[in-house]
Amino acid sequence: MTDIVFECPHCGERTVVDEPVRRLLVANGCVVCGEAITREAFRRGTVP
């Protein structure tokens, strides 16, 4: 199973998310710094 990894380009927050959370982040912005999030902040992979 491949995870969706979110890495905030603004504050560096990195976490594994699922699809509903990914949509929430794009809609509402980063939960840590509040900056807008684009699809480029997500990639497929795993966090060690």
Ligand SMILES: [Zn+2]
């Ligand atoms: Zn952030």
